[in-house]
Amino acid sequence: MNTTQPKSPQLEQTRLLRTAVPGPTSVALHAERMQQVTTGFGVALPVFIERAEGGILQDVDGNRIIDLVSGIAVTSVGASNPAVQARVAEQLSRFTHTCFMVTEYVGFTEVCAWLNAHTPGDFDKRTALFSTGAEAVENAIKIARSATGRSKVLVFDDAYHGRSLLTMAMTAKENPYKKGFGPFPSEVYRAPMAAPFRWPSGAQNATAEALAAVETLLAERGAHTFAAMVVEPIQGEGGFIVPAPGFLQGLQQLAARHGIVFVVDEIQAGMGRTGRLFASEHEGIVGDITVTAKAIGGGLPLSAVTGRTELMNAVHTGGLGGTYAGNPLACAAALGVFEAFEDGTLLANARLIETTARRMLEPLLEQTATVADVRGHGAMIAIEFADRGTLAPRADLAKEVVARCHEQGVLVLACGTHGNVIRLLPPLVIGLDLLEDGLGVLCAAVAQAEAFALSETVPA
Known part of the structure; x- marks a missing residue:
C-alpha cells in the first residue's frame, strides 16, 4: 500500500510498547x-x-x-500529511483570521468550488462553510426550512448528527449524547432505518417494510409539512449500519415526490473513507444538500453544506455565517486534503x-x-x-x-x-x-x- 509521509523526520511505522499503556x-x-x-x-x-x-x-x-x-x-x-502541512504553514505565514463575513480571502472560495464540483449531482451548486459537523447539520436544516417554508425534520433510528441542541434531537442514542440535556427542539420525527442485520422479519424485507413505514409516518404527520429528510449513507455512531440495498434510493424518491429537501450527511462516511469520494456513490443517490466535515479539514475544524443553488440562495443575506466559519487555516488544510486525493x-x-x-x-x-x-x-x-x-x-x-x-x-x-x-x-x-x-x-x-x-x- 502506498503511503504519504513527511520527508523528515519520519516516525517508524511499527507498533512498539516501551511501557504499559498508559505509561x-x-x-x-x-x-x-x-x-x-x-x-x-x-x-x-x-x-x-x-x-x-x-x-x-x-x-x-x-x-x-x-x-x-x-x-x-x-x-x-494522515495526521501529518505533507500537502496539508505545507498549505497551512504558508497560510499561517500570511494571516490566521479575518472572518469571511467581514473581509474575504480566496481559500474560502476555492474550497467551495471544489465541493461544488465534486459532491454528487450534476446540477448547479453553492456551498457554505462552517466549523463543526453539528453546525453544518443545523445550517442545512435552516436552509431547508427557509427554502420550503416548512418546519418538520425526518431522521432515522440509530442516527447520529451531533451534540448541539437541535442535532441532539436528531440523534437517536440517549446515553451519553442526550441524557439529562432536554427538553429538545420539537418538529423532529424518527423513522425506521432499513438495518439488514437486525430487521425483525429478515434482511430481505428491510427495504420494502422500512420505506412503507416512512410513507406511513409522512402521511400521518403531513408530508407537506416536512422541510428536510436527513440520512447518513452509512450510519456512524449508530453502529456503521449499511442500509439495505434500495432503501436510500427509495428515500430520495419519496423526498422528491413530496418536495422534501433530501439531506445526505457525509460527515463521517465522506471524503474517501468508504473507497468512493462520497459514500452516497455506493447507492447512486444524490442529496439536494450534502453535508461534509471531519476529514475535509485534515485535522483542522471545517465543515460544509453544499446543495442546489436555488436552495442555498433561498436564505436571506446575512442569515448564514459564524465567526470562525471557513477559517483561513482550515481552508488551506482542506485544499491540501483535496490535493492528496488527486491521483x-x-x-x-x-x-x-x-x-x-x-x-x-x-x-x-x-x-x-x-x-x-x-x-x-x-x-x-x-x-x-x-x-x-x-x-x-x-x-x-x-x-x-x-x-x-x-x-x-x-x-x-x-x-x-x-x-x-x-x-x-x-x-x-x-x-x-x-x-x-x-x-x-x-x-x-x-x-x-x-x-x-x-x-x-x-x-x-
Whole structure:
C-alpha cells in the first residue's frame, strides 16, 4: 500500500510498547487533566500523544500505537500529511483570521468550488462553510426550512448528527449524547432505518417494510409539512449500519415526490473513507444538500453544506455565517486534503483496507459464538458482538476487546446504539503490514475476550 509521509523526520511505522499503556508519564498527565478539565469530557484511551504520522500515534512514554481511529474519521490523509502541512504553514505565514463575513480571502472560495464540483449531482451548486459537523447539520436544516417554508425534520433510528441542541434531537442514542440535556427542539420525527442485520422479519424485507413505514409516518404527520429528510449513507455512531440495498434510493424518491429537501450527511462516511469520494456513490443517490466535515479539514475544524443553488440562495443575506466559519487555516488544510486525493491512491488504499480487514475479520463469524456481523465499506468497517441465537447485544464483549487492544498498543473504538460494535477507521495512508498487525491484535483480543466471558459463566 502506498503511503504519504513527511520527508523528515519520519516516525517508524511499527507498533512498539516501551511501557504499559498508559505509561507513567501519561498517567501523571492524566491526573493533572482531571484537576483542570471537566469530567464531562470522556476519553477512550488516557494516553498523551507526542507525535503522529501515517498509521502510528507515539505517546509521551515512547509507545508507538497503531491508529485504527483517525481521530474519529478526521485524519484520513494522515495526521501529518505533507500537502496539508505545507498549505497551512504558508497560510499561517500570511494571516490566521479575518472572518469571511467581514473581509474575504480566496481559500474560502476555492474550497467551495471544489465541493461544488465534486459532491454528487450534476446540477448547479453553492456551498457554505462552517466549523463543526453539528453546525453544518443545523445550517442545512435552516436552509431547508427557509427554502420550503416548512418546519418538520425526518431522521432515522440509530442516527447520529451531533451534540448541539437541535442535532441532539436528531440523534437517536440517549446515553451519553442526550441524557439529562432536554427538553429538545420539537418538529423532529424518527423513522425506521432499513438495518439488514437486525430487521425483525429478515434482511430481505428491510427495504420494502422500512420505506412503507416512512410513507406511513409522512402521511400521518403531513408530508407537506416536512422541510428536510436527513440520512447518513452509512450510519456512524449508530453502529456503521449499511442500509439495505434500495432503501436510500427509495428515500430520495419519496423526498422528491413530496418536495422534501433530501439531506445526505457525509460527515463521517465522506471524503474517501468508504473507497468512493462520497459514500452516497455506493447507492447512486444524490442529496439536494450534502453535508461534509471531519476529514475535509485534515485535522483542522471545517465543515460544509453544499446543495442546489436555488436552495442555498433561498436564505436571506446575512442569515448564514459564524465567526470562525471557513477559517483561513482550515481552508488551506482542506485544499491540501483535496490535493492528496488527486491521483486516486487514497481511494485505492481504502478499498485495499476493506479487502484486508474482511480477509482477517470474516473468519471470526465461524470461529466465534459472538461475532455476529462484519460490515461496512472501504476503511469504515465494523464488527458487531451478539449472542448468535438471540442476537442479544454483547456490549460487555465489545468493551473487553477494546480494553485488550489498548493494552497491546492498538487504538480502536466501540460504538452502536447498544455499545456492542467495534468500529475501524484507519487512516487511508496506513501501511499494509501495520494494518495486518493491528487486525491481528484485534482478532486475538476477540478470542481472548470470548474465552474469558465463557469461563466466567461456567460454574466452578
